[in-house]
Amino acid sequence: MKTYRIHALVCAGTQCLAAGGNGFKDALIEELKQHGLTEEVLIVETGCMGSCQLGPRMVVYPEGIMYTKLSPEDAKEIVEEDFLKGRPVKRLLWKQDEKQFLTLHDTPFFAKQTRIVLRNCGFINPEDINECIAQGGYESLGKVITEMTPKDVIKIIKDSGLRGRGGAGFPTGLKWELANKQISDTKYIICNADEGDPGAYMNRSVLEGDPHSVLEGMAIAGYAVESQKGFIYIRAEYPLAIKRLEIAIKQARMSGLLGKNILGTNFSFDIELRMGAGAFVCGEETALINSTEGKRGEPRKKPPYPVESGLFGKPTVINNVETLANISVIIEKGADFFRQFGTEKSPGTKAFSLVGKVNIAGLIEVPLGTPLRTIVFDIGGGIPEGHTFKAAQTGGPSGGVIPAKHLDIPMDYENLPQLGAIMGSGGLIVMDETSCMVDVAKFFLKFTVDESCGKCVPCREGTRQMLNILEKITSGKGTMEDLEILEKLGNVIKLTSLCGLGQTAPNPVLSTLRHFRDEYIAHVKDKVCPANVCSMK
Amino acid sequence: MEKIKSIDELRKLKEQSQAFLKTRQKDVKVKIYISVDQEENTNGSRDVLLATLDELQKRDFSDFQIIERGPIGSDIKEPFMAIERDGKFIYYSNITPNMAREIIASHAIKGQIVSNWASKRGNL
Numbered sequence: 001m002k003t004y005r006i007h008a009l010v011c012a013g014t015q016c017l018a019a020g021g022n023g024f025k026d027a028l029i030e031e032l033k034q035h036g037l038t039e040e041v042l043i044v045e046t047g048c049m050g051s052c053q054l055g056p057r058m059v060v061y062p063e064g065i066m067y068t069k070l071s072p073e074d075a076k077e078i079v080e081e082d083f084l085k086g087r088p089v090k091r092l093l094w095k096q097d098e099k100q101f102l103t104l105h106d107t108p109f110f111a112k113q114t115r116i117v118l119r120n121c122g123f124i125n126p127e128d129i130n131e132c133i134a135q136g137g138y139e140s141l142g143k144v145i146t147e148m149t150p151k152d153v154i155k156i157i158k159d160s161g162l163r164g165r166g167g168a169g170f171p172t173g174l175k176w177e178l179a180n181k182q183i184s185d186t187k188y189i190i191c192n193a194d195e196g197d198p199g200a201y202m203n204r205s206v207l208e209g210d211p212h213s214v215l216e217g218m219a220i221a222g223y224a225v226e227s228q229k230g231f232i233y234i235r236a237e238y239p240l241a242i243k244r245l246e247i248a249i250k251q252a253r254m255s256g257l258l259g260k261n262i263l264g265t266n267f268s269f270d271i272e273l274r275m276g277a278g279a280f281v282c283g284e285e286t287a288l289i290n291s292t293e294g295k296r297g298e299p300r301k302k303p304p305y306p307v308e309s310g311l312f313g314k315p316t317v318i319n320n321v322e323t324l325a326n327i328s329v330i331i332e333k334g335a336d337f338f339r340q341f342g343t344e345k346s347p348g349t350k351a352f353s354l355v356g357k358v359n360i361a362g363l364i365e366v367p368l369g370t371p372l373r374t375i376v377f378d379i380g381g382g383i384p385e386g387h388t389f390k391a392a393q394t395g396g397p398s399g400g401v402i403p404a405k406h407l408d409i410p411m412d413y414e415n416l417p418q419l420g421a422i423m424g425s426g427g428l429i430v431m432d433e434t435s436c437m438v439d440v441a442k443f444f445l446k447f448t449v450d451e452s453c454g455k456c457v458p459c460r461e462g463t464r465q466m467l468n469i470l471e472k473i474t475s476g477k478g479t480m481e482d483l484e485i486l487e488k489l490g491n492v493i494k495l496t497s498l499c500g501l502g503q504t505a506p507n508p509v510l511s512t513l514r515h516f517r518d519e520y521i522a523h524v525k526d527k528v529c530p531a532n533v534c535s536m537k
Numbered sequence: 538m539e540k541i542k543s544i545d546e547l548r549k550l551k552e553q554s555q556a557f558l559k560t561r562q563k564d565v566k567v568k569i570y571i572s573v574d575q576e577e578n579t580n581g582s583r584d585v586l587l588a589t590l591d592e593l594q595k596r597d598f599s600d601f602q603i604i605e606r607g608p609i610g611s612d613i614k615e616p617f618m619a620i621e622r623d624g625k626f627i628y629y630s631n632i633t634p635n636m637a638r639e640i641i642a643s644h645a646i647k648g649q650i651v652s653n654w655a656s657k658r659g660n661l
Contacts, residue, residue: 001553001556001557001597001599002594003557003559003560003590003593003594003599004560005560005586005590005602005603006560007560007561009561040590042560061560061561061602062560062561062565062602062603062604063604084573084574084583084605085573085574085605085607086573086604086605086606086607087607123561124558129538130550130553130554130557131554131557131558133547133550133551133554134551134554134555134557134558135558136551138547139544139547139548139551142544142547142548143544146544251538254538254540255538255539255540255541256540256541256542257541263541263542263543263544263546263547264542264543
């Protein structure tokens with residue numbers, strides 16, 4: 001086997017590529033050629049490494065030296081100093097609070113994280129199944145299909161307390177059990193990769209960085225519920241994730257880890273991709289099923305639930321990308337291991353895309369129940385340029401805001417709803433005092449108005465009416481009565497909409513009204529936008 | 538890419554694949570520290586490094602990491618090599634590419650210190 005003394009891991013996640021990562025990689029390849037180092041240094045393109053704001057990034061092993069904000073011009077110095085002389089290029093290291101950090105593990109960004117879902121992201125080449133297998137990939141699937149019954153699998157997932165990471169937090173083991181009990185010749189597993197919240201990219205990063213973890217989770221789910229066929233519903237706006245998934249599926253099939261008689265057993269399972277056109281509503285499971293069937297992406301009424309009658313009328317389990325990425329770890333290390341992290345009712349970890357007004361934005365993973373303050377200030381490094389924290393939005397257009405006085409709230413499925421926010425899929429947008437909360441609510445509502453499928457009246461007409469009122473308020477023409485109408489209307493839409501999109505669409509408005517009512521009143525009574533965002537007429 | 542036909546085959550492939558990832562892992566059996574050539578004048582360190590890599594490759598040994606080191610004091614002359622194995626740290630001072638091959642073959646891979654060439658100095 002060919003061995004290399006240096007592995008240069010270049011982040012090839014969408015964030016770093018957008019920041020110019022390819023240019024750096026090409027320059028690095030050229031420098032290696034010029035210095036005759038191509039036989040000694042291996043360039044590995046990985047998925048997202050996390051601190052996206054500091055990209056393009058590279059980590060150089062064996063010492064794990066981490067370089068940030070790389071440009072093509074830096075390649076020569078890194079090759080001559082680090083690769084040839086073993087001297088880290090200090091000016092390219094991670095700098096924070098006047099300190100320099102040599103490796104990722106030294107940084108405060110990393111110190112408070114726990115990586116289960118992102119265990120391989122940024123560490124392996126996602127386009128090489130052998131690197132995944134080296135990290136224990138597919139061993140859990142092997143164990144499940146050779147040593148366990150479907151009921152054993154369901155029991156361990158139930159015992160782990162894993163809850164759906166798509167947002168609603170439904171217990172995964174219970175969902176599998178319900179599907180297992182259905183009597184049908186055909187059952188389906190669907191992976192929901194239709195991540196649509198503005199600013200959220202956790203699922204995309206998992207698929208780009210460790211696609212096999214999701215394929216393995218799906219195959220295990222297939223065994224547990226006695227299904228032989230899975231679909232990944234992924235939005236076409238994720239071309240890199242799609243490409244890596246296609247490669248992963250192909251390699252898994254060639255290795256006999258997907259397809260007929262996996263690892264020589266009687267269990268067969270295969271996976272196909274279905275590309276969505278990017279409608280937000282298709283993240284809702286019944287709309288997703290319609291779209292997968294080739295129909296218009298409109299939600300169906302429930303019951304019947306997908307586990308009873310889903311894709312093509314057959315029992316169907318729909319799990320989120322992150323949920324599935326947890327499965328093989330739970331099988332490998334046990335339910336008790338998983339329960340070490342998180343809280344009693346929300347065990348495990350959660351990936352967040354920490355974006356907005358924080359010093360170090362990026363992809364993170366923390367134990368559930370981690371206080372918001374830890375995420376924003378310890379991991380995210382606080383608010384830039386001397387500004388102050390005003391609020392954080394969780395759950396995107398379906399979620400709500402958490403104001404500064406609740407910074408110590410544990411981020412889990414129990415505590416967030418008490419503030420009118422939701423866990424959501426993991427988008428976390430940090431705002432400082434320059435954001436107007438009425439404008440923020442308007443932004444999210446405009447998003448849902450655009451994305452409403454129009455099937456039911458409360459969502460189609462109601463959200464439009466709410467948006468009209470918000471536009472009135474932000475242009476200085478609102479009345480105090482409007483605030484009451486907003487609340488009434490919002491509550492009716494929540495109660496009467498057909499699907500999750502409408503049922504949660506008023507949340508950004510209702511939660512800002514709850515926590516920042518003064519700001520609404522200033523717009524209405526004083527005709528002033530305290531954050532100087534809205535232009536009053 | 539061949540079909541993996543059983544869980545035992547999968548575990549075997551895992552072991553083989555792990556060998557390839559040793560450079561990225563925290564724990565390896567052998568850490569090899571090698572001096573580097575300086576700016577203007579080469580001291581022969583690069584030739585030692587290349588011989589080391591070649592010997593490791595020839596003997597199909599992958600449980601190692603190579604770490605480059607600058608000058609560390611007048612008692613250890615360049616080119617030097619240090620082997621960290623079984624919790625022990627041994628220096629070899631002023632070596633040639635052929636000595637490097639011998640040190641790799643007997644000390645790094647088999648764990649037998651080449652006492653004739655080993656320096657008295659302890660930790661790095």
